[in-house]
Amino acid sequence: xxxxxxxxxKEVKDGLTIGELIQQENVETPExxxxxxxxxxxxxxxxxxxxxxxxDVVEFLYFMGxxxxxxxx
Amino acid sequence: MALTDKQIERYSRHIILKEIGVKxxxxxxxxxxxxxxxxxxxxxxxxxxxAAGVGTIxxxxxxxxxxxxxxRQVIHTTANIGKAKVESAKEAMEAINPDVKVNxxxxxVDSTNxxxxxxxxxxxxxxxxxxxxxxxxxxxxxxxxxxxxxxGIIRFKGQLMTYVPxxxxxxxxxxxxxxxxxxxxxxxxxGVVGAMGGVIGSLQAMEAxxxxxxxxxxxxxxxxTYDAIKQEFHKVKLPSNTHSCAVCGDNPTITELVDxxxxxxxxxxxx
Amino acid sequence: xxxxxxxxxxxxxITDKVCPNTFVxxxxxxxxxDEGQILAIRMNDGEPVQNVPRSLKDDGHKILQINxxxxxxxxxxxxxxxx
Numbered sequence: 001x002x003x004x005x006x007x008x009x010k011e012v013k014d015g016l017t018i019g020e021l022i023q024q025e026n027v028e029t030p031e032x033x034x035x036x037x038x039x040x041x042x043x044x045x046x047x048x049x050x051x052x053x054x055x056d057v058v059e060f061l062y063f064m065g066x067x068x069x070x071x072x073x
Numbered sequence: 074m075a076l077t078d079k080q081i082e083r084y085s086r087h088i089i090l091k092e093i094g095v096k097x098x099x100x101x102x103x104x105x106x107x108x109x110x111x112x113x114x115x116x117x118x119x120x121x122x123x124a125a126g127v128g129t130i131x132x133x134x135x136x137x138x139x140x141x142x143x144x145r146q147v148i149h150t151t152a153n154i155g156k157a158k159v160e161s162a163k164e165a166m167e168a169i170n171p172d173v174k175v176n177x178x179x180x181x182v183d184s185t186n187x188x189x190x191x192x193x194x195x196x197x198x199x200x201x202x203x204x205x206x207x208x209x210x211x212x213x214x215x216x217x218x219x220x221x222x223x224x225g226i227i228r229f230k231g232q233l234m235t236y237v238p239x240x241x242x243x244x245x246x247x248x249x250x251x252x253x254x255x256x257x258x259x260x261x262x263x264g265v266v267g268a269m270g271g272v273i274g275s276l277q278a279m280e281a282x283x284x285x286x287x288x289x290x291x292x293x294x295x296x297x298t299y300d301a302i303k304q305e306f307h308k309v310k311l312p313s314n315t316h317s318c319a320v321c322g323d324n325p326t327i328t329e330l331v332d333x334x335x336x337x338x339x340x341x342x343x344x
Numbered sequence: 345x346x347x348x349x350x351x352x353x354x355x356x357x358i359t360d361k362v363c364p365n366t367f368v369x370x371x372x373x374x375x376x377x378d379e380g381q382i383l384a385i386r387m388n389d390g391e392p393v394q395n396v397p398r399s400l401k402d403d404g405h406k407i408l409q410i411n412x413x414x415x416x417x418x419x420x421x422x423x424x425x426x427x
Contacts, residue, residue, distance in 0.1 A: 039312050
């Protein structure tokens with residue numbers, strides 16, 4: 001089946017779970033990544049069970065720091 | 074109040090723009106923007122907002138200029154090493170544009186003072202580098218109903234989103250809670266290309282200018298990510314359902330600000 | 345000029361300005377007018393008269409008439425559109 005991951009079209013095996021996709025994509029710090037499928041958040045505990053469907057649009061949203069540390073230290 | 078001839082000349086490239094014109098320039102001159110963090114993101118943002126003629130710019134940072142800052146924090150100079158970052162930033166902004174009133178806050182912004190601090194500003198720019206601070210800025214802006222630009226940079230990547238009360242998800246809608254200390258690398262541990270602050274900090278300044286002048290579409294409901302390795306931008310549409318958010322949702326569970334513990338390595342690490 | 349039957353609400357001379365300050369000055373003045381008011385702008389031949397009326401038109405205003413003053417300058421009559 002075909003899905004879109006971070007804007008890129010990919011051919012993946014049918015029934016792929018979000019957990020499997022996270023492994024396949026080598027997602028950095030997977031336990032702290034926010035996942036959305038078709039503009040809905042998918043909670044961490046649901047990722048291993050939830051299978052993707054043909055045409056799904058998946059986004060990974062990462063924590064990103066940066067800036068100045070002279071604040072609230 | 075009419076613009077002076079000097080102002081007409083200084084802001085001529087804004088005035089020429091159909092979307093800004095004299096009206097938009099006056100809005101900028103009457104606007105108040107607070108920049109939290111005078112670092113990699115805050116530096117370019119402050120320079121562009123000062124140049125643009127944002128009438129009042131607040132800048133908050135407790136730190137002093139360090140040699141290791143100068144690779145990316147372009148508002149500071151070698152001569153200002155050891156000087157308070159807010160003073161160094163004020164000097165640079167005033168040198169660019171005497172129209173701008175700069176308010177400096179050389180202080181640790183925390184749960185006890187942030188709400189009062191942001192209250193007098195129209196738009197807030199988050200230029201902090203750590204997650205507890207980012208959640209604090211978010212929660213305070215939600216509580217005070219203030220629009221703000223969130224941004225983060227690391228290595229060759231950057232991202233930003235804009236929160237406007239009632240118009241889309243907040244930072245906490247997307248990221249829920251700060252990660253545990255050291256679970257996610259910060260740019261101090263992982264490094265960052267200096268120009269990344271220029272790219273993302275300038276985009277934050279652009280969001281502020283657009284919000285003030287009412288031009289175009291903001292990054293509300295979107296996270297714009299930038300990957301310098303691939304030289305690609307990607308605009309991610311965020312889920313629009315904010316009902317269950319702990320701070321901006323229908324039944325918020327966070328009604329008081331909290332100071333999350335800071336990552337310990339940030340305290341120990343010394344250059 | 346004899347062929348001028350347009351009554352201007354405001355007059356502006358930008359013959360001492362160069363690009364882009366010709367248009368900038370015109371824009372600053374026209375933004376202060378009310379919708380429907382007419383501004384007469386005196387400008388030099390060449391670049392100003394080629395560009396300023398076009399830029400004002402791009403901003404949505406209406407160019408009513410361009411008079412050749414026969415002294416190397418033109419007077420452009422522009423009606424403010426929008427507020």
